[in-house]
Amino acid sequence: MAGSAERNSAQVIRDEAAKLFFERGYDATTLRQVASAAGLKVGSLYNHIGSKEDLLQQIMGSVIDELLERVQACVAEVESKDPVDRLQAALAGHLTFHAERAQQVFIGNAELRSLPQEARENVVKKRAEYESFLAALVDEAGKAKLAEVIDSKIHVYSFVAQATHVAGWYHPGGRLSLNEIVEIYTRLALRELNVADADERAVGKALAK
Template sequence: MPVAERKTAVAIREEAARLFFERGFNATSLRDVAAAVGLKVGSLYNHIESKEDLLLQIMGGIIDDLLEHARQALAEATGDAVDRLQAVLAAHLRFHAERAQTVFIGNTELRSLSPDAHQKIVDKRQEYETFLRGLVEDAGRAGLADLIDTRIHVYSFVAQATHIASWYQPGRRKSLDEIVRDYTKLALRELGVSDADARVDRQHAGAHGAAV
């Protein structure tokens, strides 16, 4: 796809996501999206099949991006199974805070999809949850975490990140770094990691030291 077409496709998704967040999917027309991008409605169909396809692109894309960020964090992580899990959880939390609008759409507009499209998003979510569950299980097998139910632990981590996305705004009392640090401590404490706070503080200090 030529660069200009890629830029247009990205602009369409970005403006659609903004409108879906502000007005809701059902209250936003393709004419609204086209006007926001500066296109005629007919030109949208060079990039999408329908309004539902546009929503599916947005919702599927956010999960793809999240999984990519998490895998990148894992690839860059060092240390034992808990250190690797902690690095992924930090990326998971930060991503949700920084991409709050599209996260919100993903959580509220699933009901707007047809059964086939709905299943596509469910499958992508399950892929991500399976990825997280594998890391939790690794920590348990290494004897570094006291697991209750890996699936429930993962649901808890997803809920924590969704919670951050619902209220986080830059410039508040705590920085995003501090919020990620605190929520990561909560996650590792939940897993029964004996030195949870020390691990998180050490990684937090190391990350800031590397950035200096």
């Protein structure tokens, strides 16, 4: 039980810090404010973090880990061996995660410069590993002659930019549901790869969880 409570406290700290970093900016947020938002004393924070920089690294590193885990799970659930189906599932998970975790996505893009060099390099490495996972899926579709791949790495940069863009403007209850947004952006991604039946594949697909 104690271990579970510790993990829960660490998650609450990261969640509240992410909100404050998003609303006020990293530099303008103090650990005292983070502690207050998490319902803790400042001294209690140091049971979970070494410094404010360490807290920022935890947020940025964990969000990439969770993104990779989510997208890998989406791909694993695909029963079809069709590589485009696998890529489409990955894109749905990718887009959904960015829409649902917009604050962490913003922090990851805006505050990378605030990390010390070693921590920054670690986050950049994690990002590269995630992008390589997506690129491998793109390459699989290309090798199967189901997609026209110009450069898998550049295609992935496009997909990442699209999802980051969605994170910047999506709000629940807007003109389009998240499911509809995922469907549209997935269709655009498949069209970019010149998948012959891109529209038919995209329409009606369930939202990845």
